[in-house]
């Protein structure tokens with residue numbers, strides 16, 4: 190099977206998974222959440238093979254254009270969700286995560302995203318590309334889960350549910366923040382230094398990563414030092430993820446700079 | 452002074468500063484930075500003057516942005532230092548005495564009374580704690596024994612290590628801003644150039660551009676030799692992402708260009724009447740060659756433009772120095788008489804501009820057609836020579852930042868205190884615990900340990 194077939198199979202698995210999760214949302218039968226989770230994991234595995242196939246076909250890291258990086262981001266988001274669900278048993282977030290992932294995969298498959306394999310420009314030929322992008326997107330995937338749990342926090346009614354959602358949001362940030370710092374800021378600086386001789390150029394994408402990072406630093410400080418929890422924390426986490434989204438999409442389409450590849 | 456320090460220890464100040472920095476930074480991503488005056492005037496019209504005066508066009512290097520960063524640094528220093536002393540005391544000289552009242556006020560606590568001598572309970576508890584990897588200390592008071600058990604005490608310093616890392620990164624930024632040397636070196640093959648403010652020179656031995664099958668650039672490679680007192684000491688091939696570092700200087704492949712001094716042009720001549728006629732030749736600009744056709748034409752390449760465009764007076768000129776629209780001016784001679792001339796274009800092979808040199812001599816018009824197939828020109832390599840004494844601080848800061856984050860999030864400090872009292876052959880104990888992180892896991896461990904202590908005989 191080639192990459193696009195695998196990608197299609199992944200897409201279908203994610204859709205059926207979302208379907209089961211949605212059914213679970215209404216019926217509250219744990220069996221349906223289990224099936225949803227099994228399908229999500231199966232999708233994750235096929236998706237991983239699709240990413241590997243893409244890497245073999247192109248001969249370079251599978252995130253050098255928008256199509257590839259969207260595919261990788263959706264994979265990372267499912268991975269983050271599977272990990273969080275294993276650890277905290279929170280299938281309730283499943284339907285929303287899967288819907289967002291389906292949205293990302295659909296966007297990646299849409300004709301808006303050119304899919305042909307293009308050769309790598311010299312600046313991208315570096316193993317730092319792997320480290321920088323994969324770790325950053327993995328961090329952002331945890332921010333995405335925190336985003337979902339924060340929105341659910343704001344709409345939830347029962348106090349126990351709210352408390353659980355609040356604590357899971359914090360745990361996601363606690364994983365996402367170090368990953369994002371390492372991938373987005375540290376590896377980004379090392380690579381920029383290797384490629385251009387300057388570790389920081391105040392390019393819009395860099396500035397927006399910094400802003401995303403500052404928002405999550407605010408999240409941590411208001412929570413740990415000032416004891417904020419619940420609603421206010423949720424709002425900061427939502428803003429942080431929106432900043433990450435803007436770094437990812439907005440900067441490419443609205444602003445210009447060095448990071449014009451993907 | 453007290454009020455000054457108080458102001459800077461406040462976490463509220465940190466939050467306000469972070470919000471302001473974020474908002475200003477956003478502004479700077481919507482206003483293009485460091486462009487020319489004309490561009491700003493074209494974009495913002497009358498506002499451009501205001502923007503420039505407010506330094507919004509060079510925001511990240513403006514006095515007030517740096518000032519805010521300075522305040523931020525001061526905030527971190529003072530805030531971290533004032534909290535550091537109590538933390539150090541907690542780590543190095545902890546209070547060993549535990550009083551039952553404060554223990555029972557802790558969220559995680561347990562108590563029990565057993566009919567066993569105190570010494571037995573104490574050794575039991577010590578053993579249980581030690582198996583769970585706690586470091587245990589005990590203190591005897593007249594009426595009771597206090598026990599303090601902790602693990603991963605380093606975790607409480609996570610935030611300090613993070614903040615120290617950040618400060619070192621900021622310091623690195625200042626050192627780079629003040630002390631870095633950066634210069635572009637354009638080198639033709641064979642050129643030797645001195646490195647700015649250094650005692651050595653570099654020579655370009657070879658420059659190659661590698662292409663993918665679709666003609667997009669795969670790599671630029673420069674073979675570079677370092678010369679000390681005119682003697683070669685080191686030769687390396689550098690390319691994008693693979694700089695050469697020597698004596699604190701790094702050499703980066705940043706760009707390249709074409710050397711248009713004396714390009715050679717490959718031309719194919721065909722005949723409109725005779726499909727079998729084909730002559731291929733490569734000529735330098737100004738050079739002539741005999742075609743060996745029936746009419747014994749001699750042709751010459753009079754001019755070559757890498758990026759042809761018609762200028763204001765309809766004159767051919769270069770739009771750029773990149774070979775985007777290569778064009779050659781061909782002239783044909785019979786004997787010494789010029790009989791035709793015209794431009795040919797590599798991008799538009801069928802666009803035939805060849806015409807008679809003299810409008811009246813229609814019969815001298817030729818049946819020849821020409822194609823511009825390729826060109827050969829030297830390329831020069833553009834390198835950046837940079838010395839950045841701040842970079843090392845950045846890497847140290849980054850390492851501390853990451854180490855601190857790991858400590859803060861994944862090295863949770865757990866502490867269990869217990870007070871044991873003996874009366875009438877029974878031992879009453881009370882234990883309480885605190886955790887900086889992973890409280891659920893800690894509670895579970897605390898439960899396990901205290902339950903075991905209850906059960907044992």
Ligand code: HEM
Nearest residue numbers: 406409413414460461462465523526527530534610613859
């Ligand atoms: C963007 C800049 C900053 C970053 C990335 C940062 C990062 C951190 C991190 C990761 C923690 C540990 C959080 C935890 O334990 O979960 C922390 C704690 C803390 N930070 Fe910051 N920090 C920043 C700026 C500041 C500033 C300017 C102040 C000064 C007021 C400050 C004050 C504190 C305090 C008081 C704590 C709790 C300290 C403790 O553990 O005792 N931070 N910071």
